[in-house]
Amino acid sequence: MRLLHFDALGRLVLTDFRGKTIPPYAILSHRWSDSEILIEDVSNGTYKEKEVGYRKLQFCAEQAAQDELQYFWIDTCCIDRWNNNERSKAINSMFQWYKDAARCYVFLSDVSVSTATEPVQRSDWEASFRASAWFTRGWTLQELIAPVSVEFFSCEGHPIGDKTSLDQLLHDITNIPLAALRNCPLDQFTTSERERWAENRITTEEEDIVYCLLGIVGVSMPTAYGEGQESARSRLQAELEGASDAPSIIPFSQNPRFVGRESQLAELEAKLFSNEQTTTTLAIVGPDGTGKSQLALEVAHRTRQKNKNCSVFWMDASNKDSLYQSYANVAQKLSVLGWDDDQADMKQLAKRCIVEISARQCLLIFDNTEDTTLRSGGLSTTEAVDLADCLPQSKLCSVIFTSTNSDTAQVLASQNVIALRELTLDAALRMLQVRLARPLTNTEQQEAEHLLRELSYLPLAVMQAAACMKASGMTVQEYRARLDEHKELATEHSGDSSGGRLQDSGVKDPVAAVLFLSIDHISRDNAFAVDCLFLAACVDRKDISLDLLEAVSMQAREDAIRMLDKYALVARRPAESALDVHRLVHQALRKRLQVQGRLTQWTQRTITQLLQVFPDSDHSNRSKWRRLLPHAQYAVSHSPADDDDEEILQLASKCAMALYSDGRYEEAEELQVQVMQTRKRVLTDEHPATLTSMNNLAETYRNQGRWKEAEELQVQVMQTMKRVLTDDHPSTLTSMTNLALTYWMQGRWKEVEELEVQVMHTRKRVLTDEHPDTLTGMNNLAATYMSQGRWKEAEELQVQVMQTMKRVQVMQTMKRVLTDEHPNTLGSMNNLAETYRSQGRWKEAEELHVQVMQTRKRVLTDEHPDTLTSMNNLALTYRSQGRSQGRWKEAEELQVQVMQTMKRVLTDEHPDTLTSMDNLALTYRKQGRWKEAEELQAQVMQTRKRVLPDEHPDTLTSMHNLAFTLQLQARHEEALALMERCFQLRELVLGEQHPNTQSSLKALSNWRAECE
Structure with a gap:
């Protein structure tokens, strides 16, 4: 959980309390506007620019201070909306967060009180208070019930009263019993009574009217936006009724419109739990759009209904991250050790989960399994997990995989592979009818049979055709006539949706034909919705952030997405503010743009939009650029090969820096080479942008240990800069520093020292002794002396640096040029502490390391690489004292924490993660372990x-x-x-x-x- 506070200098600070004791805090209850402060606004210091959001934030901070609370929580500021795992967990944690708050402040933006004089006359505000929209919203229900202290304020910030003094009025407005308003335990009320409290409330998403009750009725279940209110309510009811049954997670309700596949369904059910030695594995394989997941879902629900003692868990196997998140959900359901630890190693948590699953009768559905090796989301090639390591080994368990890849299915399930054939005419007809939600006349039934034959009985095409007819009000005859107009266009695009496995009759590409007809209708009512589709065609098809869809207003964007959802062309993901597009739809859209000669134009337009939202590679933006990275990489990789457009190069550079920051050096290198070669060709070898790209590539080579390649580039950059910019130019000096670091990594101390001395003297002459760059140069030289065991020279330089920084602080405190929290100050303190440690001056080293670590935790967050470096250095200091003072335990605890955090934040293979593992291993070795x-x-x-x-x-x-x-x-x-x-x-x-x-x-x- 993150909490906000203002520091002594009046700066807003966001502190992460994960894994630590959470201090008393105030919490804000409010209705969102279009100008809310987000977590990235806090991180980059632009939070004051959003007037409405900042006014609420100021109010909350000032009121908390009056109540002697240092910390406060506001949802939009404290939840990382770009982190899907965090957002998902927050929905199920929100009730508890409000319950644990010391004070809850309700900010009523539609209630005005003209005076702050107390007591405020009730007649001045009661009418608008009763009419406030706050009482009509679904999520504010738990914000009223959960906290012990709830205080109401007008839009001016004037107090109106609290839950205790206004309890009768609140009861009159909400019909919630007084006992509940007075925090009587909720289990004193029946579940149906608690559900009725939300009857007259509304939510933006229809499913939220159910999800907002989770904390109130004491249920935890995954959200599945798009399932509809009735489906969500049905799942909630199943959770409540099945409280005594074996724990299960099926994130989708049973499809009441499921038809066909009876023979395959019977075959699957007959083979479950048939292996007497180990886990029974089965696979459903077939082309996209044939209904594999729907068949697996039906098996899941039937298994749960027939066997109350069998747990059923639905696992998203589309990539490693999704699979681990699925296991995290199961861990929570089964109360596996570590499920509630925000810093838990996901891989270890999954292993513990598998052990727990293996001890019970269980059916696991691994959906969207396209390979036996799962990689991270997006285009990452550095992280992977072998699916075989994620499966239970027990005769009590059965596993069903769904896949379009027959080779994968054979490897995973051997002889138990069920290939989906085309639907029969009768099954397709029933599917169309239930999707239309109305009976067909005799005439329509004949037309429907012709239509379904033309659509090759492909379930996806049938579903989208039905959605179009239902949304537009067309009859089957009208739809078929209109479809004929789009056959030729679909043939031109010829993506062959059937994957070559369905019958040859009918339209060659049924999904494309249906799609184009839907687009034709949508464009008449909402042209922007079609634009959204075309932009989606130019990025990766999954988890497309709505921030990429530039609209005149949030409402216009929402209307467009709802329109596309109505026509079944996208899958909405409101919890993540994103959408997905089916692979066949994505493919058909790209081919349409290509045939019309508009693919390059839309790719360029998409790249322009990506550049506007893609952040720099600063650590604080990690969640954001990780989610946007697959889309940026897709757009760059699918742009014209010979295109020298500067925007493409800028986006490629941003992608490369993000990949570099994540330790994904090979992928970063590929983009950096592309950028460098293009800039050399277009701008010349001596252009500053070319030199920057060369330097970035050199940094990547260095981090891969490719010293020779790094050195060649850096020497070239340095010599060019000396010739073009002069020896004293800051960029030239930076290039010399970079080259020195490459020499340093190879232990070429003499060459390192020559360069660093030259840089330091030049900066002293050009910039003054007190300039941060000069001090950095002195620190670098001191580190070189340390590496050679020249302790005295190193210490003299580091003491000089720290004293200079403190002097500058005293002189320039009012200007806030440097402070105890300045990165350069902390860096110099860290270097001096390391010198003390090398000399065996443990106490002095420890004091400095603790100070640096605590400051970085407060200023940067616990997970920032600099913070982790400080924690590691302190651990090394403890370890150095282990034999004499028995401080092994302190060293080990810090190193385990550093290692686990790095694994989660950076990846298991990142160089810093591996170094942290090495450090922990040495601590074990020194103890004889x-x-x-x-x-x-x-x-x-x-x-x-x-x-x-x-x-x-x-x-x-x-x-x-x-x-x-x-x-x-x-x-x-x-x-x-x-x-x-x-x-x-x-x-x-x-x-x-x-x-x-x-x-x-x-x-x-x-x-x-x-x-x-």
């Missing part, structure tokens, strides 16, 4: 070998560390072989005299002597 150390070190070494070359310094460090751990366990042959390999590679890459090479040589000599 050989097995734990070895397991971590082997994992780190194997990952680095997979991600990096064997000769990369980090890989060699892993080999060196693991060899030592093996030697300590008297596994001499393994240790010698590993250290021998490490020495050979270090000698080859670093040279014989490098300290690391000498360290490996010394170990080898000692171990050989011991063996002899």
Whole structure:
């Protein structure tokens, strides 16, 4: 949970209390406007620009201060709307958050009180209070009932009264019993009585009138926007009635319009739980749009109805992130250890979940399984999970996969693969009729049979045709006549929706024909809705953020999306402010634009829109750019190959920097090479933009340990800048610093020192001794001295840097140029602390590290890379004192926390994550916990070998560390072989005299002597 507060300098600060004790806080209840402050506005400091939202925020902060509460919570500011997992959890946590609040302030934007004089006369506000829209909304119901203290304020911020003093009036307005308003335990009221409290309330989304009751009736269930109010209510009722049954999660209600597939349904049910040795696995395979998921859903509901002791869990296997989130939902349902830990390792949580599932009778549905190896959402190639590792191994369990890939189905289910054939005419006819929700006349039935034959009985096409007829009011005859007009166009596009597996009669591409007819109708009523479709065709088809759809108003955008949903052309995701497009629809839209010669135009238009919303790669924007990244990558990769458009290059650069920040270096490199080559061709080798792209690519090479390639580019950049910009130009000096860092990573200390001394002296001369860049240069040089064991020189420089910064702070506090919280100040304090640690001055090092860590936690958040670096450095200081003062436990606790956070925030394979694992392993080794150390070190070494070359310094460090751990366990042959390999590679890459090479040589000599 995040909470807001204003610091001593009047700056708004957002603090993350996940994993920590949450302090007392106030909470705001309000109705949203179009000008609400969002979490990104707080992070980038632009929150004051939204007048309406800022007025409410100020009110909440001032009122909390009056009530002696430092922290306060406002939904729009404290929930990361770009983080889908967080948003999903928030819906089911909201009731508890309001219940736990010390004070709840209700801001009534439609109630005005002209004076702040107390007591305010009731006659001045009662009429507007009774008429306030706040009492008509669904979600405000729990905001009235859950908190103990609820206070009401006018739009001017004047107090009106509280839940206690106004209880009779509130009862009159809401019909909620006085006992409930007085916080009597809710289980004293029947479920039906609690449900009635929401009867006269409304919500923007029809399903929310049900979801807003979850906390009030004490139920937790996943949201499934698009299912409709009745379906949501049916699921809620099933949860309530099935409280004593085996726990299950089926996020979709049973489809009352399910028809056909009777033989396949019977075959599936007969094969469930048929393996007497281990898990029964089955697969449903068929082309897109044939109804695989609907068949699996019917099996899920029938299984639950027939066997109350069998748990049924629906798992989204479209990618790794979705699968882990599904397991997190199951963990919560089964109360698996760690389910409520926001910092839990999702992989470990899934493993514990699988163990729990294996001990009970259970059916798992893995939907949208296109491969046995699941990667992260979007186009990532760095993270993957083997689906086999995510399956229970128990004769009590059955698993059903749905897939369009027959090879995947064969691997997963062997002989139990059920291939979906085309629907029969009778089944298709029944499907059309139930979708139309009206009986067909005899004449219409004959026309319907011809229509269904033309649509190849494809369920997706049938469903969309029915939606179009229902939305437009056309008869079947009229629809078929209109469809004939679009056959030729569909043939031109010829995407063959059937996947080549359905019968050959009818329209060659039925989905395209139906789509074009729907577009023709939609364009007459809402041209913007069609524009939304075409933009969706130019990005990845899943999780398309509504922020990409530029409309004249939020209402216009909502109207357009509802129109497309009505025609069954998109799947709405209101909880994530996003939508999905079916693959066949996406494909047909792109082909239509291509045939009309408009695909390039729409791609360009989409890239322009993406540039407006795609943030920079700052850590605080991580959730946002992670969700937008697949769309930006899609647009860039599908833009014309020979297009030198600057906007495409800008977006490609943004994508590359986001990938780089996430440690996805290979993907970043691919884009950076493309940008660099284009800029060289268009702008010349010496253009600043070209040099920037070269430098970015060099940084990526360096982080992959490709020193030679990084150095070649950086030397070229530095020499060009010296020639074009002069030796003293800031950009030239930055290029020298970058090159020095590449030398530093290779241990080429002399070259590093020469460059850093030159940079430092130049900055002193050009910028003054107190300029932040000068101080950074001094810090870099001090770090170089430290790496060579020149402690005295390093300390002198670092003390000078810190004293200079403090002097600047005193002189410029009013200007806020530098403070104790300034990144440069914290960096210098960290460097000095590291020098103290290297000299064994533990107490001084610890004091500085604690100060830096606490400041970074407060200013940057617990998960910021700089904060994690501070925590790691403090842990190393504790570890250094382990033997003499027994501080192993403190070191281990910090290192475990750092490692788990890095795994969650950065990925398991990120260099920083692997370093944190290495550090924890060394802590284990120093305590004699050989097995734990070895397991971590082997994992780190194997990952680095997979991600990096064997000769990369980090890989060699892993080999060196693991060899030592093996030697300590008297596994001499393994240790010698590993250290021998490490020495050979270090000698080859670093040279014989490098300290690391000498360290490996010394170990080898000692171990050989011991063996002899």
